[in-house]
Amino acid sequence: MVIKEFEEVLFPGVGVQVCGIRSARDEIVVEVASTGRPGRCPDCRRRASRVHSSYQRRLAERPVGPRQVVVRLTVRRFFCDGKSCPxxxxxxxxxGLTERYRRSSVALKSWLKTIAEQLGGRAGERLCRQLRLTAGRTRLLGLLEAPTVQDRAPRVLGVDEFAFRRGRTYGTILVDVETARVVDVLPNAHRRPSPPG
Ligand SMILES: [Zn+2]
Structure with a gap:
């Protein structure tokens, strides 16, 4: 059955059920409903037992072939019954699928974050355009995690510049080579002189 297979490919191990698929020329709309256990209150961490209501969210998902994939997700709102919880x-x-306020799936965000880490903003934006991923430079750079204060200073520091056009530098990424973590992203401070000739 096509729907079941689509569910296994797109949402393995995620507590949702695909209820329908609509395919248009440029996009595939996947209707999905949450089926997992009730969630925990973000304040008191108590697990909910009563559904208040349900509503729809729209999430961008990774494309399939040349088509954008949009998830129309029905999620639940729960009562928190914690006595002292405000x-x-x-x-x-x-x-594995949603995050608060985020309008792309966790999997799509992971793709975009990897692109940002590998290529930075501008080259990343260009690659996204080629891959039909809707993400501009600002959004890509926003996915790079702010460097946390580390237990130790990096011992081996890798420096990588975002050089998008020959002879110009727009920014610099500092990477802790041993942990493969981005330590800092610096804006461009200078432009290289054009190479002679
Ligand atoms: Zn609560």
Whole structure:
């Protein structure tokens, strides 16, 4: 059955069920409903037992071939029954699929973040355009995690410049080579002189 296979390919191990697929010329809309256990209140961490309501979210997902994939997801809002908890209701987040306020799936975000880490903003934006991923430079750079204060200073530091056009430098990434983590992203401080000839 096509729907079941689509579900296994797109959402392995995620607590959702694909209810329908609509295919248009440029996009595939996947109707998905949450089926997992009730979530925990973000304030008191108590697991909910009563559904307040449900509503729809729209998430961008990784493309399939040349087509954009949009997930129309029905999620639940729960009551928090914690006596001393100030929160009355909360919307569920689905592990492996949604994050609060984010309009792309966790998997798509992971792709975009990898692109940002490998290429930086501008080259990343160009690659995204080629791959039909909707993400501009600002969004890509926003996915790079702010460097945390590390337990130790990096011993081996890799320096990589975002050089998008011959002879110009727009920014610099500092990478802790041993942990493969981005230590800092610096804006361009200078432009290289054009090479002679
Ligand atoms: Zn609560």
């Amino acid at each position: 929160r009355k209701t909360f919307a569920e987040q689905i592990d």
